[in-house]
Amino acid sequence: MADQDRGPAQIVLTASVARRYYLDGRSKVEIAEEFGMSRFKVARLLDDARETGLVRIEIRHPGEIDVDLSARLRDRYGLQHAVVIDVPDDDAASLRGHVGRAAARLLAEIITPQDVLGLAWARAVSAMARALPALPGTPVVQLSGALSMPEGPDTSVDVVREVARRSGGAAHLFYAPLTLPDAATARALRQQPEVARAFDQLPSVTKAVAGVGLWEAGQSTLYDTATDDDRRELRELGVCADISGVFVAGDGTPVPTELAERMIALNAAQMRAIPELVVVPYGTRKAPAVRAALRSGLVSGIVTHSTLARAVLDEL
Amino acid sequence: MADQDRGPAQIVLTASVARRYYLDGRSKVEIAEEFGMSRFKVARLLDDARETGLVRIEIRHPGEIDVDLSARLRDRYGLQHAVVIDVPDDDAASLRGHVGRAAARLLAEIITPQDVLGLAWARAVSAMARALPALPGTPVVQLSGALSMPEGPDTSVDVVREVARRSGGAAHLFYAPLTLPDAATARALRQQPEVARAFDQLPSVTKAVAGVGLWEAGQSTLYDTATDDDRRELRELGVCADISGVFVAGDGTPVPTELAERMIALNAAQMRAIPELVVVPYGTRKAPAVRAALRSGLVSGIVTHSTLARAVLDEL
DNA sequence: CAGAGCGTCGCTCATATGAGCGACGTCTCC
DNA sequence: GGAGACGTCGCTCATATGAGCGACGCTCTG
Incomplete structure (x- = not known):
């Protein structure tokens, strides 16, 4: 819930966590330690990130195959x-x-x-x-x-x-x-x-x-x-x-x-x-x-x- | 290795698996059962998908925050x-x-x-x-x-x-x-x-x-x-x-x-x-x-x- | 054809992760 | 101020997942 009324600090934090997880491939436990939070919190932030569209995953082929x-x-x-x-x-x-x-x-x-x-x-x-x-x-x-x-x-x-x-x-x-x-x-x-x-x-x-x-x-x-x-x-x-x-x-x-x-x-x-x-x-x-x-x-x-x-x- | 010499069937299969995993949120075990392969194979296909750029993950905010x-x-x-x-x-x-x-x-x-x-x-x-x-x-x-x-x-x-x-x-x-x-x-x-x-x-x-x-x-x-x-x-x-x-x-x-x-x-x-x-x-x-x-x-x-x-x- | 080299597969086992839950703090409405 | 509603947090425990490994099959070469 609370779609867009998350504050900017929250958004930046969530984005950082998402980057670490999705792009840098860290585990949630590692991220939790790095940011000083529980791994559950990390998981919830990541869920949020996907729900709100902060993380976008797309699947497409670089070649000619659709x-x-x-x-x-x-x-x-x-x-x-x-x-x-x-x-x-x-x-x-x-x-x-x-x-x-x-x-x-x-x-x-x-x-x-x-x-x-x-x-x-x-x-x-x-x-x-x-x-x-x-x-x-x-x-x-x-x-x-x-x-x-x-x-x-x-x-x-x-x-x-x-x-x-x-x-x-x-x-x-x-x-x-x-x-x-x-x-x-x-x-x-x-x-x-x-x-x-x-x-x-x-x-x-x-x-x-x-x-x-x-x-x-x-x-x-x-x-x-x-x-x-x-x-x-x-x-x-x-x-x-x-x-x-x-x-x-x-x-x-x-x-x-x-x-x-x-x-x-x-x-x-x-x-x-x-x-x-x-x-x-x-x-x-x-x-x-x-x-x-x-x-x-x-x-x-x-x-x-x-x-x-x-x-x-x-x-x- | 073997960057682009994967066959089309492989590419389509990998894309389907990636879709199920990343977009539909199925677990690897479920996907393995659905496609009749081991969960290890699913994991390898997903690794491939990310390495070859078939799956692209980007993090950006829809609003004005960079x-x-x-x-x-x-x-x-x-x-x-x-x-x-x-x-x-x-x-x-x-x-x-x-x-x-x-x-x-x-x-x-x-x-x-x-x-x-x-x-x-x-x-x-x-x-x-x-x-x-x-x-x-x-x-x-x-x-x-x-x-x-x-x-x-x-x-x-x-x-x-x-x-x-x-x-x-x-x-x-x-x-x-x-x-x-x-x-x-x-x-x-x-x-x-x-x-x-x-x-x-x-x-x-x-x-x-x-x-x-x-x-x-x-x-x-x-x-x-x-x-x-x-x-x-x-x-x-x-x-x-x-x-x-x-x-x-x-x-x-x-x-x-x-x-x-x-x-x-x-x-x-x-x-x-x-x-x-x-x-x-x-x-x-x-x-x-x-x-x-x-x-x-x-x-x-x-x-x-x-x-x-x-x-x-x-x-x- | 033997055997090395290579790639693929699926196993074990330790670790990471998710579902569900109770505890706690906050807010709201009497 | 008190009772309930609500949201957040981090726990337990079952399950999902990853690292590493040996087995197997294929290919190339002597």
Whole structure:
């Protein structure tokens, strides 16, 4: 009580005690001796100091990580890992680069020599791979076929091969497109020894990285390369997000689609079996898709930027 | 070690732990349980957090008191009380008002019903008196005669009478000028019952307030009202400061002067006998005088403003 | 592959700290 | 002036915390 009617002498004394305790790291007993008071008095002065705002404690990271948003995101969705970087929200390519580098740092940190890494295709995953340091002999498994993007950078195959080359581990990869004209062809392709061998590795994958798309024009490479029929059908099925090829509704439940049967990629069940799946979304408009992905339970980690993180948390 | 090569996951975890500990006030044991780690790990994370600057603790007062300067001044000169207020250093009258109000608050805080208050004459003391709240029946003793200042505000008599009126305590005051033409007249005046009675109260004074002047033109009301001979003589004697009429050299030693014998005011010995003497200097140029006053051992408290405090501390 | 060097972890045990309490002094209102 | 309300102080005792240490695992090197 008595908020501001403490006298100046009291204020100066309290500040001195607080300095000794918080900045000089003395114990309360030492301070009590120095100032000739009981340790209880010191404790009460320190309580006062915090209550009245004389001592202010703030937690922030000197670098680009927004620790507060990161922790809130992690706690809000019960994630293992959340990393939110605070970068100016300019163009998509710049965001992708920043998010990719942050994801590379996270992956380098959490990966162990026992891990098997799975990589789904997404532009941010490709950006991450480029920034990835040498991993400790980690085997790398390709999780999805190559999307035909003429102007695109690396294909999923390139990414997997390059990461495995630098890690010195085995590369489980295959040459096949992500989407096929019909389910029969897709089934046939999955029988191919190369493809089958890569998919046999799926149960051993312990950590994986994937992208998140919003099922709208310009918000998902899969949407942008899909047919009008597919676009419409999935929209009618309530698809909100695609997690590197796994479709989920706004509430996070996976949505079975005919399109999925025509794809060479891991399915929802296989994705769920991966102990640690990190997604790397970017672009503020994707907030609904990210919410859906995080609600799905498929995802255990996220690396993204602050405006998107804020948009995700700002739901009503 | 490893300053910045901690991974993002580590940073976010450390920040979360630090938040729980410093902001939410959880114990380390609780945090350890919550995060599934040992309390030792929590302690190490918290040490890291402080070392790397993730947690920043700052101590500052939301009001006008500069707690850091105050404490430094107090510690540097071994004072009982030091209050430094941070106000724009504009004109003397404004400074005097601010310092006076701060001194009033300090006095109101430290005075007890058992105290006897002594007031020497100085413009800042007058300003303080005007801001003083009702004191608990405190007797007030006049410590120096009235300086003839036609345009001046209150005289020493007015100040003492007014403070005593509001405290409800006895007023020990007398009507006499501060300086007289010769020592004999001064001696005679001191014999006057009224004056003698007031000075008899001196040993009972437990707390007193005085001003500090620098022995230069415009830096001491005493200097400004003194004769040219007195000005020169005291300068030649090495007088640096006057503490409401008590002259001290730059190193703080009291300087006996012929002028003092012509004054109706307490002398150095009587001043030294006062357990708690607070001075209220203002004006950055007075720094040497303030240093001298604080070194003298006569003074146990100070109330001043930040630019002067800084100048005082910035000695080589 | 042995072994030194290094870092991390969680233990023991002494110490620091917090919660709660009764004693005391002060203030207020009859 | 007396009774109660209130605030402050420093105690006890249970708990939290820190210093120091040995065990373990990883890495590098011969």
